[in-house]
Amino acid sequence: MRQVILDTETTGIDPREGHRLVEIGAVEMVNRRFTGRTYHQYINPERHIDAEVVAVHGIDDAKVANEPVFAQVADEFWAFIEGAELVIHNAPFDVGFIDHELKMLKNRAQPLGPVGDHCRILDTLVMARKMHPGQRNSLDALCKRYDIDNGHRVLHGALLDAEILADVYLAMTGGQTALTLDAEVNQEQRSDTPSETGLSVQRMSLSPGQLRVIAPSQDERQAHLAKCETHQLRWFEDTPGNA
Incomplete structure (x- = not known):
């Protein structure tokens, strides 16, 4: 199965108020293995970026002034996601902005979108709320819960957040991770704040045939x-x- 883990950054909260995309980041997996293919693009939103969101993702007007507008990158982006299962944290937000951008495309012989008609959508926020009811389920909270290293995440960034979400999704669904009971983890490898599950989760990059065998x-x-x-x-x- 082909999956694309996706995240976006925007000029504000609601596309119905004229807000636009400023960054898209995506990571491809096939059969729960990273393929090495990614999509990353900054976008000129053709409008001012609110100061409140600049404080979150660090992308201001000057940074994207010379970037392409969405219409210039739409076909390449669509080719990357079409037919895949999209894994997104709080999917209605990102999909809402993407669909808004697709609707604004003019003079196309073949319209693109809406996303939900061409891709399956898996919302990891909905999944996390079912798995951990009554707890915080932001991406940062899930990183802490599953012992995913996100120390390099000072500001939000679409590709960085997509890569982190990929690790979180695999940990949540039990694939491509190494699980060891906290009591058995070497003291030097333990974090100062153990995960709530009592498990230590590490991303593995082993290819078939490389599993370690201890005689x-x-x-x-x-x-x-x-x-x-x-x-x-x-x-x-x-x-x-x-x-």
Whole structure:
């Protein structure tokens, strides 16, 4: 299955008030493995970016003044996401802005969108609320809960947040992660604030055939054989006709 983990940054909160996209970031996975393909694009929104959101993502008017407008990148972006399952945290927000941009495209022989007609959409915020009712389920909260390192996330950024969300999604759904009981984790590897689940989660980049195999020591092998012999003797003694 092809999945695209996606995030956007915008000029404000509501596209119905004229707000636009300023950044799109996306990461591709196929059968729950990262393919190495990503999509990242800054966008000139053709309007002022509110100061409140600049404080969140750090993208001001000057930073995107010379970037392409959405109409110039729409086809490339659409080719990247079309037909995939989109994994998005708080999907109605991002999909609402993308659909708004697609509706604004003019003079197209073949209209694009809406997103929901061409892609399956999986909202990790809805998933997290079902898995962790009554708890905080922001992306930062989920990183802490699943022991995902997001220390490099000072400001929001679409591609960075998509990459972090990919790790969180895999941890939430039990794939491509290494889980070890907190009590068994080496003291030097423990974080100062253990996850609420009591598990330490690490992203793995192993390819098929690279799984580590640990052979038993000679003492462990001898102990195993001795235990097998004991069980065989008990079975022989307990079997009718062998007494």
